[in-house]
Amino acid sequence: MLRNIGKIWELLNKKQKWVLVLLLIMTLIGTGLELLAVSSINPFVETINNPNVLNDKEALTGKVYRLLGEPGYTEYLIIMLAGLITIYIIKNAYLLVLYNVQYRFSFENQRLMERELLKSYLEREYTFHLKHNSAELQRNVLQDVMGMYHTLSSGMTLLTEGGVCLALFIYLLYLDKTITIGVVAFLVLIFGLYTAVFGKRNNRIGMESRKATAMRVQWVQQSLGGIKEIKILGREGFFLSSYDRNSAAYAKRQRQYQMTVTAPRPIMEAAGISALLGIIAFKLLRGVNASYFMPTLTTFAVAAFRVLPSFGRLSGAYGAIAFQKSAVEEVYSGITKARNEKKEAGIQSKTKERIDMQEGIACEGVTFKYPESDKTIFKDVNIKIPKNKSVAFIGPSGAGKTTLVDVILGILSPVEGKVLVDGKSIDQNIDAWHNMIGYIPQTIYLMDDTIRKNIAFGIDDNIVDDNRIWEVLKEVQLYDFVKELPEGLDTYIGEGGARISGGQRQRIGIARALYTNPEVLVLDEATSALDSETEAAIMDAINSLMGSRTMIIIAHRLTTVEKCDIIYQVKNKKVTETTLPK
Numbered sequence: 001m002l003r004n005i006g007k008i009w010e011l012l013n014k015k016q017k018w019v020l021v022l023l024l025i026m027t028l029i030g031t032g033l034e035l036l037a038v039s040s041i042n043p044f045v046e047t048i049n050n051p052n053v054l055n056d057k058e059a060l061t062g063k064v065y066r067l068l069g070e071p072g073y074t075e076y077l078i079i080m081l082a083g084l085i086t087i088y089i090i091k092n093a094y095l096l097v098l099y100n101v102q103y104r105f106s107f108e109n110q111r112l113m114e115r116e117l118l119k120s121y122l123e124r125e126y127t128f129h130l131k132h133n134s135a136e137l138q139r140n141v142l143q144d145v146m147g148m149y150h151t152l153s154s155g156m157t158l159l160t161e162g163g164v165c166l167a168l169f170i171y172l173l174y175l176d177k178t179i180t181i182g183v184v185a186f187l188v189l190i191f192g193l194y195t196a197v198f199g200k201r202n203n204r205i206g207m208e209s210r211k212a213t214a215m216r217v218q219w220v221q222q223s224l225g226g227i228k229e230i231k232i233l234g235r236e237g238f239f240l241s242s243y244d245r246n247s248a249a250y251a252k253r254q255r256q257y258q259m260t261v262t263a264p265r266p267i268m269e270a271a272g273i274s275a276l277l278g279i280i281a282f283k284l285l286r287g288v289n290a291s292y293f294m295p296t297l298t299t300f301a302v303a304a305f306r307v308l309p310s311f312g313r314l315s316g317a318y319g320a321i322a323f324q325k326s327a328v329e330e331v332y333s334g335i336t337k338a339r340n341e342k343k344e345a346g347i348q349s350k351t352k353e354r355i356d357m358q359e360g361i362a363c364e365g366v367t368f369k370y371p372e373s374d375k376t377i378f379k380d381v382n383i384k385i386p387k388n389k390s391v392a393f394i395g396p397s398g399a400g401k402t403t404l405v406d407v408i409l410g411i412l413s414p415v416e417g418k419v420l421v422d423g424k425s426i427d428q429n430i431d432a433w434h435n436m437i438g439y440i441p442q443t444i445y446l447m448d449d450t451i452r453k454n455i456a457f458g459i460d461d462n463i464v465d466d467n468r469i470w471e472v473l474k475e476v477q478l479y480d481f482v483k484e485l486p487e488g489l490d491t492y493i494g495e496g497g498a499r500i501s502g503g504q505r506q507r508i509g510i511a512r513a514l515y516t517n518p519e520v521l522v523l524d525e526a527t528s529a530l531d532s533e534t535e536a537a538i539m540d541a542i543n544s545l546m547g548s549r550t551m552i553i554i555a556h557r558l559t560t561v562e563k564c565d566i567i568y569q570v571k572n573k574k575v576t577e578t579t580l581p582k
């Protein structure tokens with residue numbers, strides 16, 4: 001358990017650590033104030049119960065009484081009441097401030113941690129994302145980080161409530177040894193039993209709950225993401241029941257967890273009160289005078305109402321830490337990994353430079369295998385893509401065309417061999433390589449945003465050049481369409497471009513690739529999904545760029561690539577130059 005908190009501590013920066021320590025001190029002061037408030041009731045009750053205490057030389061009440069110049073009995077009671085009121089108001093005002101500081105620390109840093117985790121995922125290589133389901137990563141960012149801060153606050157609870165219990169224990173010990181030791185021994189026994197029984201179990205429940213969370217998110221996404229196919233095939237029931245299965249597992253784990261966190265309170269209360277009253281009964285039986293209990297009992301009752309929930313919170317915090325263990329481990333490993341392999345050029349400092357390509361691109365002895373797969377996709381590929389030539393890759397589907405192009409793009413790394421630009425490996429400056437590429441995949445990823453934002457795709461609003469946008473819209477023959485829209489470039493195209501046609505979606509993708517005026521254009525079946533007429537129109541636009549750009553085109557319709565200078569056939573793990581059948 002301490003290891004978990006240690007992991008979180010490791011992730012915090014210097015300032016956060018200081019604030020945390022400050023917060024801890026503030027919390028301890030708050031706890032001290034609470035104790036003061038609890039114990040300040042006793043003198044008042046004592047004074048009512050036994051006015052003679054005012055004449056007692058030893059008692060604190062008597063001392064204060066004389067310090068105030070021995071006012072009348074009633075006046076003194078009123079002064080005490082005023083004192084009590086003041087203590088309670090100050091204590092609770094302080095607590096309000098404390099809660100505010102706590103929430104600020106927790107939520108602000110939680111946000112920063114989420115950001116760091118998301119950033120680390122954005123920086124991860126493409127193969128990492130091929131392996132991980134996005135719903136899982138979503139959960140890590142949005143829920144596990146929350147779990148981590150929950151662990152941190154639970155750790156604080158353990159410390160402060162532990163402190164409260166200890167202080168109250170000492171105070172009560174001073175009031176009555178037998179009762180206190182009896183009650184506390186009993187409570188500690190129950191707490192020990194609880195942690196022994198539920199610690200490991202909560203670990204496991206936590207892990208299973210995390211799995212169910214990711215699956216639950218995934219099924220909601222899949223149900224809504226595939227809505228068109230689902231509706232036409234009438235498979236709503238299947239998707240709903242798949243969601244049900246996972247959400248039921250999630251609900252069950254959450255229920256079990258909430259029970260183990262909540263149950264200690266009533267159990268501790270029942271146990272504590274029984275022990276307390278039991279011991280009193282025992283003392284009465286032993287012949288101790290009942291009047292002796294009056295003030296002690298009141299204090300005990302007040303203290304019990306503070307101590308019992310404290311014990312409950314202690315057990316709850318312990319349960320929460322166990323429950324969040326696997327979430328903390330996930331966040332910890334994600335963030336430390338990212339910190340250890342810090343990229344030289346982070347997201348913020350991406351270079352704007354491009355490679356000044358003179359000769360062209362080449363693959364030398366490139367062999368590729370997907371990680372965690374034994375199947376070699378292609379072996380010892382040696383090809384040249386000269387500058388400003390158009391190169392086509394053809395071949396049966398599943399042959400490895402997309403994979404080869406992904407290797408050339410540098411988002412997949414070859415197992416052997418190199419991809420070179422003018423004889424230099426693209427790994428030497430991958431950002432500069434990417435800066436000169438326009439990439440158009442078969443399915444364009446579109447945001448639920450305006451046409452302008454989808455073409456600029458991440459270029460800051462205030463540096464987007466509308467003239468350039470209109471230019472590329474002309475090139476992809478969307479100019480008239482957008483001109484006639486009442487909202488023009490500000491038209492929202494719906495999620496995934498749901499409000500425009502397939503051809504228009506594809507053209508927006510091409511416009512996006514052209515916007516930066518890239519020297520290398522890569523089309524991976526960019527027009528395959530379109531009807532031949534639209535395809536011909538778009539290819540006309542693309543073909544008009546031939547000769548002034550280096551083009552890499554994957555297509556399955558041979559007519560699409562008939563104007564290319566070089567044709568490569570991808571087949572049986574080999575890439576060979578070929579000609580189109582006449």
Ligand SMILES: Nc1ncnc2c1ncn2[C@@H]1O[C@H](COP(=O)(O)OP(=O)(O)O)[C@@H](O)[C@H]1O
Pocket residue numbers: 130370373377396397398399400401402403404
């Ligand atoms: N992430 C992956 N992990 C393992 N194998 C993959 C992965 N992606 C694609 N493949 C395999 O690689 C082969 C080539 O795929 P791909 O390059 O997409 O073919 P093409 O574009 O020529 O149709 C296919 O057999 C496919 O099963």
Ligand SMILES: [Mg+2]
Pocket residue numbers: 401402403524525
């Ligand atoms: Mg493909």
